[in-house]
Amino acid sequence: MxxxxxxxxxxxxxxxxxxxxxxxxxxxxxxxxxxxxxxxxxxxxxxxxxxxxxxxxxxxxxxxxxxxxxxxxxxxxxxxxxxxxxxxxxxxxxxxxxxxxxxxxxxxxxxxxxxxxxxxxxxxxxxxxxxxSQAAAPAAAPSSGADLLDQLERLAALHTAGALTDEEFSRAKQRLIG
Known part of the structure; x- marks a missing residue:
């Protein structure tokens, strides 16, 4: 149907x-x-x-x-x-x-x-x-949180090194965070 x-x-x-x-x-x-x-x-x-x-x-x-x-x-x-x-x-x-x-x-x-x-x-x-889905969610959450933290740290390192402007860093961080 x-x-x-x-x-x-x-x-x-x-x-x-x-x-x-x-x-x-x-x-x-x-x-x-x-x-x-x-x-x-x-x-x-x-x-x-x-x-x-x-x-x-x-x-x-x-x-x-x-x-x-x-x-x-x-x-x-x-x-x-x-x-x-x-x-x-x-x-x-x-x-x-x-x-x-x-x-x-x-x-x-x-x-x-x-x-x-x-x-x-x-x-x-x-x-x-x-x-x-709730039972499966806690197992997946730590890895996605760790991945997010790794990506944010890489962005911060690029920003500190001067590879990203303040505006580019801000936009990339917003995309990652949501």
């Missing part, structure tokens, strides 16, 4: 046939997609702050709520701690996603139980990936 299929399916479920809205949603998502981010699932639902339904897009990295070309409401999956569904006569199936960034409520969610299970599974995978 690619991004276009995912968004088209969700807008079909939401009952929104506007091709301009779909195209805008696709542009919004594709503009902020990480290099290794992949589409997982989508459904339709309503954010409590909006009257009309929008689209819930689940990726390998985050949950997005898209509606009428507005900026997406992102929820990073590595921060998600729970996703539950309740039923209400007024609001239909309500999906509550609890994350370290806050809780997010979506109402009238189509196939909310299935989608909640997909959110929980994707969040579990995202947390595991984050833990693996």
């Amino acid at each position: 690619d991004w276009t299929d995912l968004i088209d399916t969700a807008f079909d479920v939401a009952g929104n046939s506007s091709s301009s809205t779909r195209a805008e949603a696709l542009r919004t998502v594709e503009a902020s997609v990480a290099a290794d981010e992949k589409p997982v699932a989508s459904t339709a639902g309503r954010h409590p702050d909006h009257f009309r339904k929008g689209v819930l897009v689940l990726t390998t990295h985050r949950l997005l709520f898209l509606k009428d070309g507005k900026p997406p409401v992102p929820v990073p999956l590595s921060a998600v701690t729970d996703a539950t569904v309740t039923k209400s006569r007024i609001n239909g199936e309500v999906l509550l996603v609890v994350a370290l960034t806050g809780s997010h409520r979506f109402e009238d969610v189509i196939k909310a139980e299935v989608f909640a299970e997909q959110v929980r599974a994707a969040a579990r995978l995202a947390r595991e990936a984050a833990q693996k």
